[in-house]
Amino acid sequence: MHTVEYEPPGDRDAPVTAEEMQASLRRVSGTDVTVTRVHVATRYADTTRQATTYRRGRVLLCGDAAHVHSPAGGQGMNLGLGDAANLGWKLALxxxxxxxxxxxxxxxxxxxPIGAWVQKWSMAQTALSTARGSRADALREVMADLLDTPDGATHVVSKIGGGWQHYDLPGDHPLVGRRVPDLALDDGTTMAGWFRDGRAVLLDVDSGAAGVAVAWGDRVKVVTARPVAFPDQPMAALVRPDGHVAWVGFGATDGLRAALTTWLGPSPVEMSDS
Known part of the structure; x- marks a missing residue:
């Protein structure tokens, strides 16, 4: 296998020229693409760092302030948005x-933990794309073969897409800690549409859970439409404002009050008693 070596400029602040970009595109694509003008271009490095904690007192780190890595693969934006979605509603409460x-x-x-995982995958991608020599070429060929299979491509894309991500929350149901599916409901809506005002959502289908949640007032929105996928069974699910399931019950409300208190704070009645 023949490879074309590429040496980046020693000065990372050197302007990106049309000639340099054209050479890079031709090297990667194998076509005679022509670049006539560069309007905006910047260089980046594969610096990889993560803060040991995202909170110290009143200081909270989010996005690139909490973690940096190579932008190759586009994982940084999703990671930062995930940070903001996790932090925003907690900070508001x-x-x-x-x-x-x-x-x-x-x-x-x-x-x-999710930031640390993304950094490991980013470093692996960087190593695959920048390592040189016959061993590196062999590794890239093996990875290319794997990615050319449906199972291999699906695994990698699903990992980078973040659909696997979940939090270690208390509860035995497999959905607890994971993003709630965008279930179709029998009133014509879907679950995703109920999160637009940033509140927690309690899905209650003939379970009595709404009677427990009423004490939390406007911190939680109660939805009584039935998921089409569960046509007959009484059920309930508490979903945090970031879309992660915090509690699931089938015909019983055990544990719901504790989940509401954990994620939304004590009810106004409990606060007044204290």
Missing amino acids: VARGVAPDSLLDTYTAERH
Whole structure:
């Protein structure tokens, strides 16, 4: 296998020229593409760093402030958006004074492991694309063969897409800690449409869960439409504002009050009693 070696400029601040970009595109694509003008171009490195904690007192780190890695593969944007989705509603509840300050500690606990995983995959991608020599060429050929199979491509794409990501939340149901599926409901809506105002959602189908959640007022939105996939069984599910399932019950509400208190703070009645 013949490879074309490429030496990046020693000065990372050197401007990116049309000639350099054209040479890179021809090297990668194997075509005679022509670049006549460069409007905006920047160089990047494969620097990989992660903060040991995303919170210290009143200081909270999110996105590139919490972790940096090579932008190749486009995983950084999804990672930063995931940080913001996890942190935003928690910070709002604490700022309103309805949830304890300790809720913010769950941000690092949930997001730091995912950031570390993304960095490992980013470093692996960088190594595959930049390593040189016959052994590196052989490894790239093997990976290309794997990615040319349906199972291999599906595995890698699903990993990079983040669909596997979940949090270690208490509960035995397999959906707990994972993103709620966008279930079709029998009133013509879907689950995703109920999260637009940033509140937690309690799906209650003949289970009595709404009677428990009423004490939390406007912190949780109750949806009583039935999922089309579960036409007959009484069920309920508490979904956090970030779309992750916090509790699931079938015909019973055991554990719901504890889940509501954990993620939305004590109910107004409990706060007044204390």
